[in-house]
Amino acid sequence: MSELERLYELLFEVSNEYRHGILLFVQKRAMRITDMKKELALTYPEIRRHVSRLQDTGLIQRNIEGYYRLTPYGESSLLLLQELQFLSANREYFLTHTLADIPPVFVKRISELGESESISSPIDFFRHTENLLKESKEHVWLLVDQFPTNLLSTIVNAIDRGVRFKIIEPRERTLNPDLEGGTSEETRALSRTRHTPLVEQRMVDEVHAYLLMSEARCVLALQTREGQYDFKGFAAADESSLNWCKELFAHNWDEAEQRIVRPETRVLRGRVSRGSRPSNRIVVVGQERPEVDAQAVQDAVDNYDEVILRGTFNFGSSSVLISRSVSVRGDSEEGDTPKTVVYKKGWRFPFTEWDSVLRIDAEGADVTVENIQFTDFNHVCIWGVRCRNLNIRKNRITLMTGYGRGMSFGAFGDIVIGINVWPATGIFSGRVEIVDNYIDFARSGAFGGFLTRGGLEEDPEYRPDLFSHEYYMGFGIAVHQSSGPVNIENNTVLNANARGIAVTGNLPTADVMIRRNTVVSDLYGSYPFSSPEAGAGILAQSAWGFPSPGFNVEIKGNSIKLDKLNYSGIVVLGPVMEREGADKLRGGTIRNNRILLRDGYEGIHIRKCDEFEVTENRISGIAYYGIRVSGRRKPGEQDLRALNNLVEANDMRELVVKKPDEYSDNHADGRMFAATPSGSASAHIWLDSNSRENVIRHREGETVIDEGEKNRVTHT
Secondary structure, three states, X not given: OOHHHHHHHHHHHHHOHHHHHHHHHHHHOOEOHHHHHHHOOXXXXXXXXXXXXXXXXXXEEEOOOXXXXXXXXXXXHHHHHHHHHHHHHOHHHHOOEOOOXXXXXXXXXXXHHOOOEEEOOHHHHHXXXXXXXXXXXXXXXXXXXOOOHHHHHHHHHHHXXXXXXXXXXXXXXXXXXXXXXXXXXXXXXXXXXXXXXXXXXXXXXXXXXXEEEEOOOEEEEEOEOOOOOOOOEEEEOOHXXXXXXXXXHHHHHHHOEEOOOOOOOOOOOOOOOOOOOOEEEEEEEOOOOOOOHXXXXXXXXXXXEEEEEEOEEEXXXXXXXXXXXXXXXXXXXXXXXXXXXXXXXOOOOOEOOOOEEEEEEOOOOEEEEEOOEEEEOOOEEEEEEEOOEEEEEOOEEEOOOOOOOOEEOHHHOEEEEEEEEOOOOOOEOOEEEEEOOEEEOOOOHHHHOOOOOOOHHHOOOOOOOOOOOOOEEEEEEEEEOEOOOEEEXXXXXXXXXXXXXXXXXXXXXXXXXXXXXXXXXXXOOOOHHHOOOOEEEEEEEOOOOOOOOOOOEEEEOOEEEEEEEOEEEEEEEOXXXXXXXXXXXXXXXXXXXXXXXXXXXXXXXXXXXXXXXXXXXXXXXXXXXEEEEEOEOOOOOOOEOEEOOEEEOOXXXXXXXXXXXXXXXXXXXXXXXXXXXXXXXXXXXXXXXXXXOOEEEEXXXXXXXXXXXXXXXXXX
């Protein structure tokens, strides 16, 4: 018998409904003739005749106990017949739709769609696809002849839930979706689907099936004979159908080419679906387009554990909110100079709201921001609101100038901050690491802060009109209201004209360490908050803004160089308020710092603080005072005198103490300048009338003014 004759014999035998029925029965379980009689409305002779034919063809066999079961040949034949059975069951569909361009390996398994539901109208087809998108939780894969813009809003909603998309489209249609007459809202939505890192896109020459699938559903349409899609096909949720569709998509995905797009102002939050775990890593390439860059980064930090930023990003007037554990890193050149650039543009001025490039509000999370170059921003560059562990390291934060930026605080001016840890409400309870960052608020000469007021800045009585935005207040690093450990180390802060580094209002558990930082300013100071100093290299203060009880602070090994008039090197202050719960700073350390003031106010000032050790610092240049210890006292209120501080082994041999002048005489009030019957007095060390029981050990030749009580002043 030839091969074709055997085929015809097989087809003939299984074409009989009774013989096919017997095969299906014994496929489930072995049966005797009597068992078959119960299932079939046939006589015994008829059943025996059909069984005999099936035995002769080799499809079934009988054991010694009289039970019939399928042979391996019969099992394989029934399995392959399922493909024909699926086709015949959907004959009307396959009369007008073709499998010709589907890879044969999938055609031979077409019966795996046997549990699917037939869709006979486009309306039902799009209803199924919309439900698929609405119910998706983890991923959606699209193999489409053109992007389904009719489902655009549903797709964007899925992206907002953190659903990941893979899309395969024809090459000629991927770059120019048809949105003629579309609204600006539709254009923004389509742009997001094109450029969010949650959507990965590939392209092929031609799409031969229209397929949408999620982790739980699939919808499939085949081409008509004319090569078109009439959106009729199949919908399924069973494992067999999902597996067939998954493998068909994967086959096309592997054959497709990566689509390279130029990523299109409102930034929308996209949250990770409950129960799904974010992928480990994503690379986001900046396009320097505000309509796309901020949204792409927002989607990345919402849904990935590690986000690598590459290229240049223009956030426009938008900010990115980090609300979960994530590491955001830029590329770096040799020597760790960041290559990745991020900047903002387009905010209004004056600005009366909090603003930032990155806002970290992620309770219980671990967040790292590293190796990014920020070249322009408004108010705050990196703002930490809540976090368990906040690591900000190796970033470069620069401004051409601070003019025209900042949140307006009325008479206090427009405040610009490079790195700001300040909870919107309550306490920042996490650990803070701010290490190896470079901050410069005047990276360009003429535009960076060397503009003058016709020489007025050289007049010590001159104060910029901050209320009228004549000047701004620049803070390099500020940490406020923190209760966890704070480490500010090895940062370079240039041209912060108010405070290079400021730590204020922290709690006793904060344990603030400010070590090995470099603070330099060539800008005229802004006299922040009506302070007598034009600006300070490093400032620590207890109760400012709310009644905090004080915290431990160590200021060690820092280098401070301030070139303009009336700056102070290190200022440590007690509370500005006397409300319940407000207290002093106690037991801190100021050691081994190098301070150079070209024409300064004072090197180190300890005010309303107790038990500080001020040792082994070197103060040079020109200033009215090298070290000052002062306090305040009012009868019946909290004792705000400066008590029990130790000042010793400091080197002021290269400090020139400025002689009293008209400016100091005009302010010889015992608080800003020491008063004498003839005017004012200056010295290497000044202990004012509200200092008590401080220990001062100074070098031979250093002048000391002691106006306090029971201070012990000796020279070594």
